[in-house]
Amino acid sequence: MSELLARDFLRSLFHVGQRLAVAGDEDRSVEDATTALEASCAALTISGREAVLSLVGDALYLDRRILPNVSTEFDSVLQAMKRRRIDTITILPSASRSDLADLAALVAGRSDDLPAGGTVLLNERVVSPSDLEMRPLSALRRTYADSLDSLRGVSRSRTLHLGEAQEVVDDFLAGGAGSGSSLLMATVHNHDELTYYHSVNVCLLALALGRFAGLGHEQLRVLGLSALLHDVGRVVVDEAALHHHGRLSNEDWAQVRMHPQEGAIAILAAAGPGQEVAAAVALEHHLRVDGGGYPDLGDRRTHIYSRIVAVVDTYEAVTAHRPYRPPRTPSDALQVLLQGAGTVHDADLVRLFIEMVGTYPPGSVVRLASGEIVVAASVEGGTRRGVVVTGIDGLPVREQRMIDFGPEQVVAQMLPAEAGVDPGSVLEAAEQSLAALR
Ligand SMILES: [Fe+2]
Structure with missing residues (x-):
């Protein structure tokens, strides 16, 4: 879930930069993109705690968790952070619109101004690689x-x-x-x-x-x-x-x-x-x-x-x-x-x-008649394997587990956002299923 929130935040950050480059800072579309950035930031810090994004090598971490998909997808943002020598971005729950706008302009290379309001902090947290969950990208x-x-x-x-x-x-x-x-x-x-x-x-x-x-x-x-x-x-x-x-x-x-x-x-x-x-x-x-x-x-x-x-x-x-x-x-x-x-x-x-x-390619998200929500992982000899992310009680499972399922058990196919999962992260975590795919 946290990877989805981080993804939304980085995508919004990237969009503000893109709009600034195309339209200039007075444009309405920049205002709209900044509003979306504020919303994604509020979702990221909804727990009331600050969110710390750290860049280590070519991988981005949210707090201590690696964000494998985001690290690949938003490579341009990561490169921009490197150019600006930004190792960590700390976002406080009260992050202001102007600090977020400054951050977007800085990362996009449109301005040299650092966020000055004190609600978005750059390089304030020291990250030690040993604190982070080190998992190399495949x-x-x-x-x-x-x-x-x-x-x-x-x-x-x-x-x-x-x-x-x-x-x-x-x-x-x-x-x-x-x-x-x-x-x-x-x-x-x-x-x-x-x-x-x-x-x-x-x-x-x-x-x-x-x-x-x-x-x-x-x-x-x-x-x-x-x-x-x-x-x-x-x-x-x-x-x-x-x-x-x-x-x-x-x-x-x-x-x-x-x-x-x-x-x-x-x-x-x-x-x-x-x-x-x-x-x-x-x-x-x-x-x-x-x-x-x-x-x-x-x-x-x-x-x-x-x-x-x-x-x-x-x-x-x-x-x-x-x-x-x-x-x-x-x-x-x-x-x-x-x-x-x-x-x-x-x-x-x-x-x-x-x-x-196949009908449910790896990475697709399906709801079974039992009520469970499953991320499809592999098909072998007609048997589909998947990772259960939501149990029969409709609640996210504490420990994800693999199951076999048949097409007759599938009630609906869902979009990852509807199910609140990031299939890439789920499958990466279920390393056994990935190994079976290779
Ligand atoms: Fe084309």
Whole structure:
């Protein structure tokens, strides 16, 4: 639960910084984002105790507990803290709006002013590593964070290095991507709208589907590269149009529809092994199998990798956070794919994908007929294993335990926020179940 609260706080902090960069400090959207930051701060300190966020190495801790998901997801905030030499942020229950606004501006690099009201303290608490629960981030999680960094590099410099992108994919493959654990990474990370998270998730899901379909190592390398770069044209397209909250104007929409061509051009300009296929996938990933979609390329049969990316792109988009709508459950996303099988998507690939993820992929949260709430962990030979987080009495369990469950016992699939759990942390804690996935 505390990781969810910390996540909300960091996300709000990040949003204020983002709004400041785009709109300037007088803007209404900055005011709204600051109000959201105040609310998340109040939730974080609701117990009446101060909350201490500590940065040790590449991991963030809330009080003494490591925040594994947040450490990966908000890497940019962590890097900003490092640049500012901030080791600890202590937030008092009475944290004032102006102190929080100062903190956001400082972390975002928009101002050098420290919070002066005394309700948000920087580097006031000395953290000794021995006080903290030291648990290294898993290798795959580290690769995930590294890959985000490398994509951020692409977006910052606007120059694409195909070799660098291939290294990311090779690291994923070496780290076990394409197996259960990579599927888990992509499923439990309900990230913001940022293109890089989407790209990394699509890459992991495409590798998993490719491996499930029987592709060999060299084929997976090219598929992974193509999936990672499928939306690279988005960094060229106007940011405002991409992160638009309401209905897009015709002009913005026309811009968004240019990203396949822009992506293909960028990939071809970068030159390197695998570039022809990657460019084709970037160009074709919004084409439908019935000939619809965009851009209009006439009567053209698309590359199999484009169709794979289209399937996993849809699944990822439906289950992820978007600025204009909440995330939906994995089973909703599978319904969307089924509805589009044979028209939007390649029906064989949809069937294969559903077979691969199963109805309740790792990280999904389900309520059983008994009243228990379970985080699905693994499927083996038709048996589903999960971690019980809420007991039959409807109360959070004191000690989480594993159970086997069948689809007939499932009453509903829930969003993690509804159940008040963070599936990534739950599964990481249940190390045995994770080991079984690898
Ligand atoms: Fe796209």
